[in-house]
Amino acid sequence: MGESLSEKVSEEIRRVDAGEELRVCAACGYERGFHVSFLRDGAEYRIVLICPNCGARYDVGWRGKV
Numbered sequence: 001m002g003e004s005l006s007e008k009v010s011e012e013i014r015r016v017d018a019g020e021e022l023r024v025c026a027a028c029g030y031e032r033g034f035h036v037s038f039l040r041d042g043a044e045y046r047i048v049l050i051c052p053n054c055g056a057r058y059d060v061g062w063r064g065k066v
C-alpha cells in the first residue's frame, strides 16, 4: 500500500527476548547497545529500548514502577 518501510520500523515496537545479551539491533546491525525510554502503561512504565543508530524500538518485557 505504498507504505515506507523505514517509517514503519521507527514506529512499531518489536517484542524481543533479551536472552543472554541484547546488544545488537536486529533492524540495522548496530552493535553498541541501546538507549532506554519509558512509556507509561497505566500505573507502570514499559521500559523500551531504542537503537541509537536507526531508531528501532524494542520491548523486552521489562516493567517498572516509578
Ligand SMILES: [Zn+2]
Pocket (backbone or CB within 6 Å): 025, 026, 027, 028, 029, 030, 051, 052, 053, 054, 055, 056
Ligand atoms: Zn538499529
